[in-house]
Amino acid sequence: MIEQKQQEIIEEFAFFEEWMHKYEHIIELGKEMKGLSDEEKKDDLLVAGCQSKVWLKANLNENGTVHFEADSDAIITRGLVALVVSVFNHETPQEILNANIHFMNDIGLVSNLSQTRSNGLAAMVKQILLYATVFQAQQKSN
Amino acid sequence: MDNVTLQHKMKELRNQFPTLNQTVNGRPLVYLDNAATTQKPQRVIDSITEYYTKWNANIHRGAHFLANASTEKFESTRTALAEMLHANFREEIIFTQGSTDSVNMLSTILENEVEEGDEIWVTEMEHHANFVPWQVLAEKKKAVFRYIPMTPSGEWDIDYAKKELGSKAKIVAFNYVSNALGTINPVEELVAIAKNAGAYVVIDGAQAVAHFDINVQALNCDFFLFSAHKMYGPTGLGILWGRKELLEKLPPYRYGGEMIRKVSVRGTTFNDLPFKYEAGTPNIEAVIAFNESISFCKEVGRADMHAHEYFLLKTATEQLKAIDGMTIYADLENKVGVLSFNMEGIHSADIGTLLDQQGIAVRTGHHCTQPLWEKLGTTGSVRASFACYNTPEDVELFIEALKKSVNMLR
Numbered sequence: 323m324i325e326q327k328q329q330e331i332i333e334e335f336a337f338f339e340e341w342m343h344k345y346e347h348i349i350e351l352g353k354e355m356k357g358l359s360d361e362e363k364k365d366d367l368l369v370a371g372c373q374s375k376v377w378l379k380a381n382l383n384e385n386g387t388v389h390f391e392a393d394s395d396a397i398i399t400r401g402l403v404a405l406v407v408s409v410f411n412h413e414t415p416q417e418i419l420n421a422n423i424h425f426m427n428d429i430g431l432v433s434n435l436s437q438t439r440s441n442g443l444a445a446m447v448k449q450i451l452l453y454a455t456v457f458q459a460q461q462k463s464n
Numbered sequence: 465m466d467n468v469t470l471q472h473k474m475k476e477l478r479n480q481f482p483t484l485n486q487t488v489n490g491r492p493l494v495y496l497d498n499a500a501t502t503q504k505p506q507r508v509i510d511s512i513t514e515y516y517t518k519w520n521a522n523i524h525r526g527a528h529f530l531a532n533a534s535t536e537k538f539e540s541t542r543t544a545l546a547e548m549l550h551a552n553f554r555e556e557i558i559f560t561q562g563s564t565d566s567v568n569m570l571s572t573i574l575e576n577e578v579e580e581g582d583e584i585w586v587t588e589m590e591h592h593a594n595f596v597p598w599q600v601l602a603e604k605k606k607a608v609f610r611y612i613p614m615t616p617s618g619e620w621d622i623d624y625a626k627k628e629l630g631s632k633a634k635i636v637a638f639n640y641v642s643n644a645l646g647t648i649n650p651v652e653e654l655v656a657i658a659k660n661a662g663a664y665v666v667i668d669g670a671q672a673v674a675h676f677d678i679n680v681q682a683l684n685c686d687f688f689l690f691s692a693h694k695m696y697g698p699t700g701l702g703i704l705w706g707r708k709e710l711l712e713k714l715p716p717y718r719y720g721g722e723m724i725r726k727v728s729v730r731g732t733t734f735n736d737l738p739f740k741y742e743a744g745t746p747n748i749e750a751v752i753a754f755n756e757s758i759s760f761c762k763e764v765g766r767a768d769m770h771a772h773e774y775f776l777l778k779t780a781t782e783q784l785k786a787i788d789g790m791t792i793y794a795d796l797e798n799k800v801g802v803l804s805f806n807m808e809g810i811h812s813a814d815i816g817t818l819l820d821q822q823g824i825a826v827r828t829g830h831h832c833t834q835p836l837w838e839k840l841g842t843t844g845s846v847r848a849s850f851a852c853y854n855t856p857e858d859v860e861l862f863i864e865a866l867k868k869s870v871n872m873l874r
Contacts, residue, residue, distance in 0.1 A: 341489065341821045346872060373813040373829040373844065396811035397873060398818075 324417055327409045328425040335429035344431065345398065352401030357393035370445035374399040378446055380453040387412045388457055390450065394442070402431065402443055410450050415458035423447060465768060467775060471856070474772045477764065478853045480505040491823030494858045494865075499643050499671060499802050499849035500827050501693045505760050508697060511753035519752070522745055524722060538748055541755040542738070545703055548758055549688065550679040553708050555737040559746050560702035563670045564593040566689035567637070569704065569741070570666055571597035573714040574635060577664065580606040582634040585625075585663070588614040588839055589642045589649070592832040594668040598637055607634065612654075614839050618645045618794025625657050633663040641671035644831040644847065645794035646777075646802025648672075655684050664710075670694055674761070674851065675770045675800045680705050696851075697757035698750035704741075711737050718743040769852040773801030776850045776859055783863045787870065793845060801850030804831075810873050812846045818869035819846075824862050 338344040358367070358377055367377040374396035381389045390407045394400040409425065410418055426443070465473070478484060481503045486493050495503060515537075521530035523538045546554040560566045578584065584602045586595050588611050602609035610628070613621045620638075629636065636658035640651050651667060658665045665685040669678060673690045680688050687710075692701040716723055716734055720743040725733040734740050761769070780803055784790050789808030806812060816828030830837050830844040837843050848862060 342872065345818060345821065349872060373816075374811060396813040398814045399811075 324409055324413055324421040324423075328423070328428075331405060331409070331425045332428045335431075344429070348401035348405075348431065349397055350401070351404045352394075352397040352399075355393075355400060355404040355407075356391070357400070358391055362391075363393060369449045370442050374442055376403060376442035376446045378449050378453075380450070380457075382415075382457045382460065383412075386461065387414050388418065388454065390453075392446065399442065402426075403446065406443065406446060406450070415454040415461065418454035419451060419458065465771075470768060470772055470775075473764075473768065474852055475855055478855065480507070480760075481853050482506060482509070484853060488823040488825070489821050492861070494824045494861050496848040496850065496854065496858065496862060497825045497827050498674075498851035498854075499646075499694070499831075499847065501699065502674060502696045502851050503853065504698070505696055505756070507756040507760065508753045511756045512698065512749050515749040515752050520748075523748055524739070534748060534752070537752045537755070538746075541751045541758070544755050544758045545705075548678070548762070549705050550681050551705055552681065553737075556705055556708050556711065558704040558706065558711070558738050558741045559751055560689075560704050560741075561700055561747070562693075562702040563591075563668060563689055563691045564702075566702045566704040567594050567597045567666070567668070569717045570637075570687055570689075571601045573717050574664060575601060575605065576715070578602075578605040578607050578634050581632070582607045583610050583629075583632040584608070585610050585612065585629060585633050585636040585638075585658070587612040587620055587638045587649075588835050589618075589620065589645070589647070590637075590639055590833065590835070591643050591668065591670070592834070594637055594639060594666075595835065598635065601635075608632070611835075612638070614836060616840065618642070618647050618796065618840075620649055620654070622650060622653055622657075625654060629657050629663075630661050633658065633661040635666065636661070636663045637666035637668065639668040639671065641669075641675070641800050641802075642794070642833075642836070643671045643802075644833040644836055644845070645804050646671075646799040646849070647794050647796060648798045648800060651683065651685075659684060671800065671802075674766075675773065676766050686710055692750060692754045692757065695757055696760055697754040698747070700747050701750040701754060708737065711741065716740055716743070720744050764852060770800065772852060773850040773854070774799075776854055776856065777801040777803060779856060780848065780850075780859045780863065783859070784866075787867065793840060801854075803848045803850075804845045806842060806845050807870055807873075810870065812844050814873055815846050815866070815869050818872060819862075819865050822861075822865035822868065824865045826862075 363377050369376045369378050374394050377393045379391045390411050392403045392407050394403050483503045519534045521534045523535040542557045543554050545557045584598050584607050586598050599609050612625045641648050655665050666687045667685045669688050669690040674695045686707050688705045693699040723735050723740050723743040725735050791806045793804040812828040827847045
């Protein structure tokens, strides 16, 4: 499922020939995302970020899938965060841990996710995997 | 020199910088991140290549032709620097790895000079590199870490220093020019206050050396430091000037080769200046190539460079002011070509991302000056900084791209 969602995003972005339209779409996604309330945007949900901040919240649903909510103080990062959340949301911890995340590179917005320290996305993905690890351990102990 | 002649002279310079002649994201590169690092003229690049092609040898030791030739070239940069800074002695010039390294060296070798209850002073405007090492030293020695506040206009509150900085002050460290705002600080005034208090005076000149001539004697400080790469030179090289009598008195920083006179199992004696502070094989090619940067700046003339950059700054500032929701920080007369700003309701990182898409290189974020932004009630800015090779066309492209970015983000 994660792979399918990534393919959909890649196809969606393939329509945009100009950088402007790509970014306009990202900005739109950022504006549309529900995000977190100001009360939730506290340091304990802050994943990192040198320039823009990213907050991430995760809950394990009754059906065994994970529900992520996230936010950022920069609108482009917010749009990228929305994409990341949409890919990982409502998947099981096992599926999340098994996933190969490549769509960021493929849509040509982030050349190398692991090097994008400044916008906090790499830290966000790392935190998602950490949550998945913890949730998986919880499932096994239940 | 009238402005037209000056523009013409600077435009010619641009051809000497090969990195500027390229496209980024399909657009001509407009490089406005010069406060972070300047591009290098061809003669500096050639000098590095020439060193490895012709002269490579370890300096100060081998008794052979290449070692002698590279040593001579290496040491002639030291002589050129002594001349550039108006130092009394060429051995007062110490090569380090950069400004951060220089401050760390100073905060280490001055450690024994600081006692419990002494005061170590910085300003609220400092780069973290000239802030954190002093803060850590103060903690270590149970000294009091104090700072001269910054006003909302982006200047030092010098009256605070006049009132509060007294005989308890042991070290006073401050920048000549603010990297985040471009403010040229009244360093002479603060040196006088600090000297009167009997403190060691450290000037971080990293943002000053590419824009105006420096005379360490006239400044009357004890230590002056800067990085080669912000003065059209190679990275990984810092210059630290210190008063000879102090450098002779203070302990070594790093221990190893080059800095020793005699080593035996019973003990070690240390070499004279400047070698006492230059342990290990230095960044030889950077030191040699930096001589070309020194000549470049001298030949062009820093007064002309500054006048040109100031013209670009004023042109850009006026145009930015016409944009709705614009906040310009430290919109002062006495500035170098640094333009720091924010747009209402827009994150600086978003502007940086969209400018980059249009080939415009700026810096966004806190610029390693978090206390400064805390004072100004925000977390960072967009910073466009000009160098001698920037042109009015660069300013035009920047303003146009900025307007486009803002339209997309609003």
